[in-house]
Amino acid sequence: MLPFKLWVDADALPKLLRDVIIRASDRYQLEVTFVANQNVGITSSVRINSIQVMSGADQADKEIVDRMQVNDIVITQDIPLAAQVIEKGGVAIHPRGEVYTSANVKARLHLRDFMDTLRGAGVQTGGPPPISERDKREFSSSLDQTIQKQKRKVSV
Template sequence: MLPFKLWVDADALPKILREVIIRASDRYQLEVIFVANQNVGITPSVRIKSIQVMQGADQADKEIVDRMQANDIVMTQDIPLAAQVIEKGGVAINPRGEIWTESNIKARLHLRDFMDTLRGAGVQTGGPAPISERDKREFSSSLDQTIQKQKRKTA
């Protein structure tokens, strides 16, 4: 097994990405941990685990940050969680394959806070579009590249 893990913030995991993550686990012999406050319907195996946390805001996020190590990869669409992952030395990737870094996370946090302010004022901002097949391919490619990079980094 690789010296790093893939943590999945599974509370809002698009189902279309589960197979991509499981195939990556098989291909790279990578341990994957799905973390959610509900049963995510993942069949555990030697490399694939599932942790169910208590109900409540950000419980899965807290569990991931508490357990992850530097160089671990975290798949999340939660920007504050991504910021904590980066701060702890991990790599954060979103469901569309974008890698969040120290150089882009602050701008994302500011934009998120601005959108929260607009929603709080009653403005309808809409949400992200559903994950498409193209997004799935982008995520798969980005995840492969990230795993390869972490393999070289930790070798």
């Protein structure tokens, strides 16, 4: 097994991406833990685990940050969680394939706060479109590239 793990913020993970993650785990012999405040319906195995946390705001996020280590990879669309992961020395990937960096996560946090302000003022901002097959391919490619990069980084 690889010396880093993959953590999945599974509360809002599109089901379409679960198979991509499990195939990556098989291909790279990578331990994966799905964390959510509900049962995510993942069958545990040698490398695949799931943790169900108490319901409540950010409980899954807190569990991931508490357990993750430097060089671990976290899949999330939660911007504050991505910022914490980066701060702790991990890598965060959005389910649409974008790899968060310290630069783009700050910009995303500002945009998120602005959108919250608009919603608080009653403006209907809508949500993101559903994950498409193209998004799935982008995510799969980004996940593979990130795993390869982390493998090279920890083997040096």
